[in-house]
Amino acid sequence: MTVLEALAVLAAGLAAGTINTVVGSGTLVTFPVLLAVGYPPVTANVSNGIGLVPGSVSGAWGYRAELRGQGRRAVRLGAMSVTGGVLGAVALLTLPDDAFGAIVPVFIAIALVAVVLQPRISAAVAARRPADRRDPDGGPAVRAGVLLGGVYGGYFGAAQGILLLAVLGPALPDDLQRVNALKNVLAGLVNGVSGLIFCFAADVAWDAALLIAMGSAAGGQLGARYGRRLSPGALRGLIVAVGVAAIAQLVL
Secondary structure, three states: OOHHHHHHHHHHHHHHHHHHHHOOOOHHHHHHHHHHOOOOHHHHHHHHHHHOHHHHHHHHHHOHHHHOOOHHHHHHHHHHHHHHHHHHHHHHHHOOOOOOOOOHHHHHHHHHHHHHOHHHHHHHHHHHOOHHHOOOOOOHHHHHHHHHHHHHHHHOOOOHHHHHHHHHOOOOOOOHHHHHHHHHHHHHHHHHHHHHHHHHHOOOOHHHHHHHHHHHHHHHHHHHHHHOOOOHHHHHHHHHHHHHHHHHHHHO
């Protein structure tokens, strides 16, 4: 890797850490850069996953104020994320590289529709279920959705954050910023457990992973500092913009 290539990977890690903390889809920045500097797709994928772990930790720390009072929820849903991340990592190591390629854009599109409609969906859910009976963890459907999101994230990870926001946003009795904070924790768990598996069972480009790790850790702080100041409407708009860009990059 040349100096210019290393700087490009570092910058991509910074951008990905920022985007992942605020929304998700940072992989759509780092993955193409790793391919462009010459890494094979699977090596780029696993190296990227490992490199983004510090960014997830950094972003979750930046959102620690919004995480207060969500410990029990994070533990219960985190167990689903860890399980899904293991399954997704195993799938990446055993299935053809393009196994999910055809349906990833569909997943992202469904997630974006759910995010756009989140206020109406939340109102409908609240109207049909008394507030004192609402499951603070979202119920079995949310846990299943988080599990599937973990499988997806362990396999590839692009737009994992958008998918989690689409699952969590309509069901949890919290504002979008607190949901986004929880999303950072869950995505970090998926990246962490899948990255651990990749360390022992996959071909990792450690130089690229280290550069992405340094960049994403700094980006996590940037995303937390500025992303947490966005209004729910602005954050939702940013989610849609990033999601549309993700679909375009995957399809074209």
